[in-house]
Amino acid sequence: MNRAGSSAHFNLLARVLHWTMALAILAMLFVGVGMVASLSLRPTLVSLHRPLGIAILLLAAVRLANRLRHPPPALPADLPAIQKAAATASHILLYALMFAMPLVGWAMVSAGGYPVTMPGGFSLPAIAPHDPTVYAVLRTAHTWLALLLFAVVLMHLAAALYHAWIRRDGVFASMARGAGRHRSDIRS
Amino acid sequence: MLDSDPAAIPASRRRATLAWLAIALIVAAVALAFAWVGGWLGSSRLTSQRFTNAIETANGQVWRGFRRAHAKGVCVAGYFEGNGQGTALSSARLLAPVRTPFVGRLSIGGGSPYGLDARARVRSMALKLDSDDGQQWRMAMNSFPFFGVSSVEAFYEQTRANTPDPATGKPDPARQAAFAKAHPEFARFADWAAHAPWSTSWANTTFNGVDTFRFVNRAGNVRNVRWSMQPQTPFAGMTPEQREQADADYLAEDLAARLAKGELRWDMVVTLAQADDPVNPSQSWPEDRPRVTVGTVVVESSSAQATGACRDINYDPLVLPTGVEASDDPILAARSAVYSVSFNRREHDIASGEAGAATGHAATPESDR
Numbered sequence: 001m002n003r004a005g006s007s008a009h010f011n012l013l014a015r016v017l018h019w020t021m022a023l024a025i026l027a028m029l030f031v032g033v034g035m036v037a038s039l040s041l042r043p044t045l046v047s048l049h050r051p052l053g054i055a056i057l058l059l060a061a062v063r064l065a066n067r068l069r070h071p072p073p074a075l076p077a078d079l080p081a082i083q084k085a086a087a088t089a090s091h092i093l094l095y096a097l098m099f100a101m102p103l104v105g106w107a108m109v110s111a112g113g114y115p116v117t118m119p120g121g122f123s124l125p126a127i128a129p130h131d132p133t134v135y136a137v138l139r140t141a142h143t144w145l146a147l148l149l150f151a152v153v154l155m156h157l158a159a160a161l162y163h164a165w166i167r168r169d170g171v172f173a174s175m176a177r178g179a180g181r182h183r184s185d186i187r188s
Numbered sequence: 189m190l191d192s193d194p195a196a197i198p199a200s201r202r203r204a205t206l207a208w209l210a211i212a213l214i215v216a217a218v219a220l221a222f223a224w225v226g227g228w229l230g231s232s233r234l235t236s237q238r239f240t241n242a243i244e245t246a247n248g249q250v251w252r253g254f255r256r257a258h259a260k261g262v263c264v265a266g267y268f269e270g271n272g273q274g275t276a277l278s279s280a281r282l283l284a285p286v287r288t289p290f291v292g293r294l295s296i297g298g299g300s301p302y303g304l305d306a307r308a309r310v311r312s313m314a315l316k317l318d319s320d321d322g323q324q325w326r327m328a329m330n331s332f333p334f335f336g337v338s339s340v341e342a343f344y345e346q347t348r349a350n351t352p353d354p355a356t357g358k359p360d361p362a363r364q365a366a367f368a369k370a371h372p373e374f375a376r377f378a379d380w381a382a383h384a385p386w387s388t389s390w391a392n393t394t395f396n397g398v399d400t401f402r403f404v405n406r407a408g409n410v411r412n413v414r415w416s417m418q419p420q421t422p423f424a425g426m427t428p429e430q431r432e433q434a435d436a437d438y439l440a441e442d443l444a445a446r447l448a449k450g451e452l453r454w455d456m457v458v459t460l461a462q463a464d465d466p467v468n469p470s471q472s473w474p475e476d477r478p479r480v481t482v483g484t485v486v487v488e489s490s491s492a493q494a495t496g497a498c499r500d501i502n503y504d505p506l507v508l509p510t511g512v513e514a515s516d517d518p519i520l521a522a523r524s525a526v527y528s529v530s531f532n533r534r535e536h537d538i539a540s541g542e543a544g545a546a547t548g549h550a551a552t553p554e555s556d557r
Contacts, residue, residue, distance in 0.1 A: 026218075033226035037235040039340050042525040043506050043514055112531070113501055115324045121510035123322060132500050136539030139532055150222060158215050165207035 247299025253543020261295025263496025
């Protein structure tokens with residue numbers, strides 16, 4: 001298809017999904033740590049957390065399918081090998097966590113014997129047995145994976161800004177906007 | 189061209205330094221905000237974890253695998269039978285004239301699983317009801333008719349005031365007096381605790397939802413409500429002498445003996461608020477508010493909590509079906525939050541094998557602190 005465009009920039013669907021999910025995931029992380037600590041906001045935040053988590057799971061599936069069909073632009077050739085390796089590893093980790101967090105959360109709620117309530121009065125089926133050990137393991141995993149996800153998100157943010165402001169190599173622009181109509185990137 | 193300009197290199201370096209600084213600041217700001225929301229910065233904010241810690245401290249020790257509050261109780265099973273009178277008030281399937289099975293729990297207040305039944309001023313009933321439309325309604329009700337304090341902070345102060353002094357093993361009376369003075373609304377609860385008659389059984393105890401909920405009917409009309417489970421078993425009082433002589437576990441023994449003869453019933457009575465009735469559970473509604481009996485709780489059997497179906501259930505009063513919603517009652521949200529932490533802790537205890545007594549695998553309890 002449009003090889004030139006796809007080599008320099010993520011396609012439109014990828015960019016829309018990226019920025020939507022960036023907002024959703026960051027919101028989820030804050031809602032998550034807030035709801036387990038708050039004595040007043042928990043009910044409101046829980047009712048937001050569960051459907052938003054399932055939405056992220058669905059979006060992650062669409063996003064992975066899109067990525068497999070439309071490979072992302074290559075990293076700059078002059079990027080040091082260690083930075084390339086870090087980028088690849090962090091992207092794999094981000095994708096893994098985008099799937100793992102909602103699935104572990106859903107399984108954890110199931111194992112706790114809670115209904116997996118969605119808006120509109122319907123519930124998702126349980127995907128794990130109601131069992132204290134399964135619950136305890138998944139509950140702990142949900143916390144630690146969330147902290148790992150937050151750490152990776154921060155590194156991703158730092159790396160994106162490094163590409164945008166310090167290397168100025170077009171990597172940030174490849175996700176920030178499309179190839180068409182714009183002047184060529186700051187990729188000197 | 190620029191290479192020959194001596195100012196160019198420092199300028200680009202300064203630019204890079206500024207960029208690095210900006211990146212570090214942005215990342216640090218997001219991380220700090222996250223830590224603040226999570227309650228990890230400082231120790232002044234009252235969080236669900238700190239509240240639960242205070243309950244554990246007030247208990248004198250952590251009873252592994254047991255509920256951190258209302259630790260002693262039994263599992264019960266039975267069904268709720270709606271009479272259809274509530275369907276005009278709420279679209280919840282439970283209120284239709286159908287039978288809805290439940291797994292429930294009858295318990296006494298206090299943090300020790302070995303508390304003396306005859307000393308527990310507070311008794312409670314919890315139900316997890318699974319409707320045939322796939323929805324669930326969990327209730328957690330108490331024998332007191334109103335809550336002792338009006339805010340979560342006061343509830344926390346009350347918990348702290350009841351913490352035993354390590355020197356005497358008993359709460360410090362001066363601290364309790366200071367709490368009562370700072371929270372005059374507590375006097376009404378203290379009066380109830382001192383003077384309300386003690387009934388002889390869970391079976392003849394009234395259990396009050398205390399918190400305010402919203403009923404929403406099919407037409408979308410919303411009404412604030414409270415409800416009580418009123419026993420069909422006639423009230424019988426207990427004298428102080430009878431309580432003195434009662435067996436430590438007489439409530440469970442009495443329940444089993446009654447259930448051997450037949451099921452036990454409570455009517456669910458819903459009280460309807462007027463427009464400006466308070467949602468705060470420390471404030472009662474006027475006696476003349478309309479009441480509607482919407483169905484009957486029927487308890488058919490009981491079993492030990494260590495191995496019963498109620499053990500691994502968090503009776504979170506905010507697990508609600510369509511047609512029932514939380515009100516702005518601050519105590520309701522806090523109960524949900526603290527029950528969740530308590531549940532997480534005891535399930536971790538059980539998972540890590542530290543809860544032999546709570547799971548029926550050991551005769552003696554594990555405890556620490």
